[in-house]
Amino acid sequence: MSQAVQPATEEFLALKLDSSEILPLFDNANNWQERYRQIMLLGKALPKLDEEFRVEQAQVRGCESNAWLYHCEIEGKHYFLADSDARIVKGLVALLLAACHGKSSEEIATFDIEGYFDRLGLTGQLSPSRTNGLFALAKAIKASA
């Protein structure tokens, strides 16, 4: 995941996403509307990648929409930036990043991504048979860390 062009390191560090803050938001979401409203809000928290970074080398395969992923490692911690041209997908991507952003290789390797999506009430969205790209993205994140 080391592209020739990368967003600046500060941009990676500027992104604040933490799964421990996100989970409570979903505990109170009683139906799909509330869950997906939260997901869209999260998507908005992910900065839009500039055109120059929306390139094929950064594209995540297996996604019906376009999704791009960038990664950098600073002092043993992994930081990510990602974007998608679909809003719900972008929110789902943000959920995934929240679980891994700023974590060590070991934390990422042992993180139970499926359990996390189940807890969010999004069982099934991470399945390899879905075309939302999350499965491929999760694999790419685990592989880069």
Next chain:
Amino acid sequence: MDLTKLRAQFPTLEQTLEGYPLCYLDTAATSQKPQRVMDAMVQYYEKDNANVHRAAHQLSSRATSQYEAVRDTLTRFINAERREEIIFTHGTTEAINMVAYGLTAHIKKGDLILIDTAAHHANIVPWQQLAQRTGAIIKPIPLTSECRLDETAYDALLQDKPAIVALSHVSNALGTLNPVHSLIARAKQAGALTLVDGAQAIAHLAVDVRSIDCDFYVFSAHKMYGPTGVGVLYGRYEILDTLAPMMTGGEMIKSVSFEATEFNILPNRLEAGTPPIAEVIGLGEAIAFIDELPRTETCRVENELICYLQSQLEQLGDIILYGAHQDNVGAVAFNLAGEHHQDVGILLDQQGIAVRCGHHCAMPLMLSLQIKGCCRASVGVYTSKDDIDSFITALTSVKELLL
């Protein structure tokens, strides 16, 4: 026609998804199957299972009779002239590949192949491969701004005497209907060989290959209430008989020695290996199911549903329809203005609505529409007005959430 009774024949339709009743509007991808189709296949496996065309014993004789009876059924169903004109394949994709491969010797460098811009990839890529092998040239037949095949442009292209014209009967992505009778007549006048991809037509329209007068007509069983894994290649005998077999091996030979092999006659010559016997029998049952429907009425009802769907979508607002015409068959394509088709698909799925969202294996069409993809709602004989209403209600919720 009693819709409740009809729906009761389709066990998959009876289910809820996280509290929402399944609303299946993805028949164009694959139809649901009536119980009798599954029963026919189970019955074959339970009672008659044997290989075909090797009838030294009673089981094989029974299996062969059932298998060959479906060829007769199909001959009548699409009004072919001879039973040898019906070849069982694994589906539309294989059928088109067999034609494009089998015609290699007919095609030379510089020959022209015309393809419908709205064609499914299965009706594009095999021709591209043929062109690569032979040096033939592929030209797309453009669409009008209404997403209909541009007949003026078509006639102009026919002036160049194409060797092959490949059309869709009904576009899978849009549900638009091509006037195949007249298009084929003009192609033949120009001296072209013609193939019609009937994958999206066969479940909805009465198909008469002799009246269409094409050289080849292809379709898949799984889109006409039958099983996956089997499809049909119809070919006019004289031309079918000249196709080089794409597959060789058992069943398709008359005699084999290490010096030379003599091929069998049609239809066996193009059916190498053990065929999907249970699936062919399932297809036979699917045709029996269709035959028992009041066809004129189901066609009218399906058309009413499509028009109702189009008008409800229009009323909803913020909807872009693609190629929506009153004579569309089976499907309606749309996008929610400014929203990604995949987002819409994810949110409809939350409410038990099954539609397809994507490029629909028709990337050249998406390119010509200048979109990345769209959503497609498609109907079958079991689709009710309530399904359309549930879909519109669900889409209203999606719209509220997204806009």
